[in-house]
Amino acid sequence: xxxxxxxxxxxxxxxxxxxxxxxxxxxxxxxxxxxxxxxxxxxxxxxxxxxxxxxxxxxxxxxxxxxxxxxxxxxxxxxxxxxxxxxxxxxxxxxxxxxxxxxxxxxxxxxxxxx
Amino acid sequence: xxxxxxxxxxxxxxxxxxxxxxxxxxxxxxxxxxxxxxxxxxxxxxxxxxxxxxxxxxxxxxxxxxxxxxxxxxxxxxxxxxxxxxxxxxxxxxxxxxxxxxxxxxxxxxxxxxxxxxxxxxxxxxxxxxxxxxxxxxxxxxxxxxxxxxxxxxxxxxxxxxxxxxxxxxxxxxxxxxxxxxxxxxxxxxxxxxxxxxxxxxxxxxxxxxxxxxxxxxxxxxxxxxxxxxxxxxxxxxxxxxxxxxxxxxxxxxxxxxxxxxxxxxxxxxxxxxxxxxxxxxxxxxxxxxxxxxxxxxxxxxxxxxxxxxxxxxxxxxxxxxxxxxxxxxxxxxxxxxxxxxxxxxxxxxxxxxxxxxxxxxxxxxxxxxxxxxxxxxxxxxxxxxxxxxxxxxxxxxxxxxxxxxxxxxxxxxxxxxxxxxxxxxxxxxxxxxxxxxxxxxxxxxxxxxxxxxxxxxxxxxxxxxxxxxxxxxxxxxxxxxxxxxxxx
Amino acid sequence: xxxxxxxxxxxxxxxxxxxxxxxxxxxxxxxxxxxxxxxxxxxxxxxxxxxxxxxxxxxxxxxxxxxxxxxxxxxxxxxxxxxxxxxxxxxxxxxxxxxxxxxxxxxxxxxxxxxxxxxxxxxxxxxxxxxxxxxxxxxxxxxxxxx
Numbered sequence: 120x121x122x123x124x125x126x127x128x129x130x131x132x133x134x135x136x137x138x139x140x141x142x143x144x145x146x147x148x149x150x151x152x153x154x155x156x157x158x159x160x161x162x163x164x165x166x167x168x169x170x171x172x173x174x175x176x177x178x179x180x181x182x183x184x185x186x187x188x189x190x191x192x193x194x195x196x197x198x199x200x201x202x203x204x205x206x207x208x209x210x211x212x213x214x215x216x217x218x219x220x221x222x223x224x225x226x227x228x229x230x231x232x233x234x
Numbered sequence: 235x236x237x238x239x240x241x242x243x244x245x246x247x248x249x250x251x252x253x254x255x256x257x258x259x260x261x262x263x264x265x266x267x268x269x270x271x272x273x274x275x276x277x278x279x280x281x282x283x284x285x286x287x288x289x290x291x292x293x294x295x296x297x298x299x300x301x302x303x304x305x306x307x308x309x310x311x312x313x314x315x316x317x318x319x320x321x322x323x324x325x326x327x328x329x330x331x332x333x334x335x336x337x338x339x340x341x342x343x344x345x346x347x348x349x350x351x352x353x354x355x356x357x358x359x360x361x362x363x364x365x366x367x368x369x370x371x372x373x374x375x376x377x378x379x380x381x382x383x384x385x386x387x388x389x390x391x392x393x394x395x396x397x398x399x400x401x402x403x404x405x406x407x408x409x410x411x412x413x414x415x416x417x418x419x420x421x422x423x424x425x426x427x428x429x430x431x432x433x434x435x436x437x438x439x440x441x442x443x444x445x446x447x448x449x450x451x452x453x454x455x456x457x458x459x460x461x462x463x464x465x466x467x468x469x470x471x472x473x474x475x476x477x478x479x480x481x482x483x484x485x486x487x488x489x490x491x492x493x494x495x496x497x498x499x500x501x502x503x504x505x506x507x508x509x510x511x512x513x514x515x516x517x518x519x520x521x522x523x524x525x526x527x528x529x530x531x532x533x534x535x536x537x538x539x540x541x542x543x544x545x546x547x548x549x550x551x552x553x554x555x556x557x558x559x560x561x562x563x564x565x566x567x568x569x570x571x572x573x574x575x576x577x578x579x580x581x582x583x584x585x586x587x588x589x590x591x592x593x594x595x596x597x598x599x600x601x602x603x604x605x606x607x608x609x610x611x612x613x614x615x616x617x618x619x620x621x622x623x624x625x626x627x628x629x630x631x632x633x634x635x636x637x638x639x640x641x642x643x644x645x646x647x648x649x650x651x652x653x654x655x656x657x658x659x660x661x662x663x664x665x666x667x668x669x670x671x672x673x674x675x676x677x678x679x680x681x682x683x684x685x686x687x688x689x690x691x692x693x694x695x696x697x698x699x700x701x702x703x704x705x706x707x708x709x710x711x712x713x714x715x716x717x718x719x720x721x722x723x
Numbered sequence: 724x725x726x727x728x729x730x731x732x733x734x735x736x737x738x739x740x741x742x743x744x745x746x747x748x749x750x751x752x753x754x755x756x757x758x759x760x761x762x763x764x765x766x767x768x769x770x771x772x773x774x775x776x777x778x779x780x781x782x783x784x785x786x787x788x789x790x791x792x793x794x795x796x797x798x799x800x801x802x803x804x805x806x807x808x809x810x811x812x813x814x815x816x817x818x819x820x821x822x823x824x825x826x827x828x829x830x831x832x833x834x835x836x837x838x839x840x841x842x843x844x845x846x847x848x849x850x851x852x853x854x855x856x857x858x859x860x861x862x863x864x865x866x867x868x869x870x
C-alpha cells in the first residue's frame with residue numbers, strides 16, 4: 120500500500136478548495152460527491168479490517184482490562200468497576216472533564232455578558 | 235517533592251481559575267494581582283523544572299500512583315519543560331500588558347471571566363505539553379479549544395462572534411478527528427499510553443494497515459486544522475485579527491504552536507519509523523509547509539489591516555515549524571523547535587505593539603501608520619526589531635532559527651528548502667520593512683483622532699519582549715543546548 | 724405556564740427526582756451511575772422546576788450567586804481531594820495507597836476518594852446544567868423584551 124505524497128497533498132488541497140472557496144454550483148456538487156467517495160472508500164476499508172467486536176482475541180483484551188476487572192474492588196474499594204476507572208485509575212482525565220464543563224460555562228456566560 | 239511540581243502547577247492554574255469567578259465586588263481588584271502571581275509562580279516552577287531535567291534527566295509522573303498502562307502518566311522530558319517555559323513566560327508577559335489594555339477592549343463585568351479563561355488556556359497547553367497519554371491529550375485539547383474561542387468572543391465587537399464561531403466549528407472538527415484517531419489507536423493496540431502504543435504499533439502494521447493509516451491521517455488533519463497549516467488555515471486571519479490584542483498575542487504566539495509540538499511527539503514517539511517509509515507523512519507535511527510559507531507571505535502582502543497582516547504572517551511562520559518536523563533531521567528539527575520560542579517572542583511582541591498603536595492612536599490601517607515612529611518612538615522601535623527578526627536579519631532571534639533550518643536542509647542535501655527560506659525572508663522584507671521605513675521616515679499625516687498617552691504598564695512588556703528578541707539573537711546558547719537534548723531521535 | 728396539573732405533578736415529582744439523583748451520586752461506587760449521571764438527574768430536576776413554574780421561581784430556589792459558588796466549589800473540591808493525596812505523601816489523586824480508602828468494598832461509606840470525588844462531580848454537573856439553562860433562557864427573555 121504505497122501512498123504517493125503528491126496525490127495525498129493534491130486531494131487535501133482539492134478538499135480545502137472545494138469546502139472553503141468554491142462557490143455553490145454544479146462543479147462543486149460533483150467534486151463533493153467525488154471527495155465523499157474517496158473518503159468513504161478509505162473509511163470502508165478501515166471498517167472492514169477492524170477487529171471483530173467483542174471477540175476474545177482483540178488487541179484491547181490485554182493486561183489493562185484484566186487488572187481493571189479482576190482487582191478493582193480490592194485496589195480501589197469500589198465495587199462498580201466503571202466508577203473505579205473514571206474516578207480512581209484515570210481520575211486525572213475526569214478532572215479534565217470537570218474542567219471542560221467549567222470552561223464551557225465560563226465561555227458561554229462571558230459571551231452572553233460581553234455585550 | 236520537586237517531582238510533584240509539574241502536576242502541582244497544572245492543579246494550581248486550575249484551582250486559580252476555579253477561584254476567580256468567586257471574587258466578588260470587594261475582592262475583584264485582587265483578581266489581577268492574583269492572576270499575575272499564579273502566572274509568575276508557574277514560570278518560576280518551569281525554570282526550576284528545566285534545571286531539574288538538566289541535572290537528573292527526564293522523569294515520568296504517575297498520577298494517582300497507578301503505573302502507566304493502567305493510570306495516567308505525565309512525561310517530563312526536555313521538550314516538555316521547554317514548551318512549559320515558553321508557554322508560561324509569554325503568558326506572564328502578555329498578561330502584564332493585558333492588565334491595562336483589556337480595560338478598553340472588554341467590559342469590566344467580564345474581566346474575571348477573561349482571567350479564568352486565560353488561566354485555563356495556559357493550564358491546558360501545559361497539560362498537552364506534559365502528557366504521555368492519548369486520552370489525556372484529547373481532554374486538554376478540548377479545554378484549550380473552548381477557552382481559546384472564549385478569549386476571542388469576549389470582546390465587545392460583533393465581528394468577534396463570527397470569527398470565533400468559525401474558529402469553534404473548525405477547531406471542534408479537528409478535535410473530533412483526533413478523538414476518532416485516538417479510538418482507532420486504542421482499538422488496534424489496546425493501550426493509550428504513548429510508550430505502550432509505540433511498542434504495539436509495529437506488530438499492528440501488518441494486521442491493521444488501513445486503521446493505522448486512517449488514525450495517522452486523522453491526527454494530521456486534526457492537528458493541522460488547529461495549528462492552521464496551509465490549506466486548513468482559513469479560520470486564523472479572522473480569529474487572530476479581531477480578538478483583543480493580548481488574546482491575539484497568545485493565540486498566534488503559543489496556541490497554534492502547542493498543537494505542532496503535540497503532533498511532533500505523536501509522530502516521533504508513538505508512530506513507528508517503518509510507517510513513514512510506507513506512508514510519506516513527512517513529505518506531505520513538508521510539501522504543505524512550503525505552501526504555507528509561500529501562501530502566508532503572499533496573502534500578508536496585500537493586507538491593509540495591521541493585525542490581519544500579522545495573522546497571515548503567522549500562517550507563514552507555522553510553516554517553518556512544520557518544515558523542521560518534515561525535514562526529519564537533527565539540525566532541521568532543532569531549527570523548527572527553536573522557532574517555536576523565537577516566533578512566540580516576536581509575534582506576541584508585534585501583536586502587542588500593534589495593540590499599543592491601536593490603543594494610543596486608533597490606527598489599524600497600514601497606510602495611516604506613516605510618521606507614527608516620531609510620535610511613538612519606543613513602540614515603533616520595538617516593532618522594527620520584531621520586523622527585522624521576522625525577516626531574519628542577523629542579531630535577532632529570527633535569524634537563529636532560519637539559520638539552523640537552512641543548515642539542516644543542507645545537511646540532508648535538500649537545498650531547495652534553503653531557497654524557500656531565503657525567498658520567504660525576501661517576501662517578509664517586502665511587507666514588513668515598508669511599514670518600518672514609512673513609520674520613521676514617511677511624510678507625517680495629521681492624526682485623525684486625539685492621541686492617547688502610552689501607559690508604562692503596556693510599554694514595558696513590549697520592550698521586555700523586544701529585548702528578548704535581541705538577547706536570544708546574540709545568546710541562543712542555553713535554548714539550543716536544551717533543545718539539542720530534547721531531540722535525541 | 725400556569726397549568727395547575729403540571730404544577731401539582733411537578734411539585735410531587737421534583738423531590739423524588741432529587742432524592743434519586745442523590746442516590747445515584749452516592750451509590751456511584753456500588754451500582755451503575757456515579758457523579759455524571761446523578762448530577763445530570765439533579766440538574767434536570769431543577770430545570771423541570773424552573774420550566775413548570777417560572778424562571779424567577781427557579782432563581783429564588785437557587786440564585787445566581789449560589790449556583791456560581793456550587794459551580795466553582797465542585798471543581799475546587801475535586802482538586803483539593805487530589806491535593807490531599809499529595810499531602811499524605813503520595814501522588815496527586817491517590818486513593819488507597821495514600822491511606823484514603825476507608826470502609827469495606829460494598830458498603831455505602833467505602834472507596835475513600837471515589838465517594839468524595841463523585842460528590843464533587845455531581846455538584847459540578849448539576850450546577851452546570853442549571854446555570855447554562857438558566858442563563859440562556861434568561862438571555863432569550865430579555866432579548867424578546869427589547870424587540
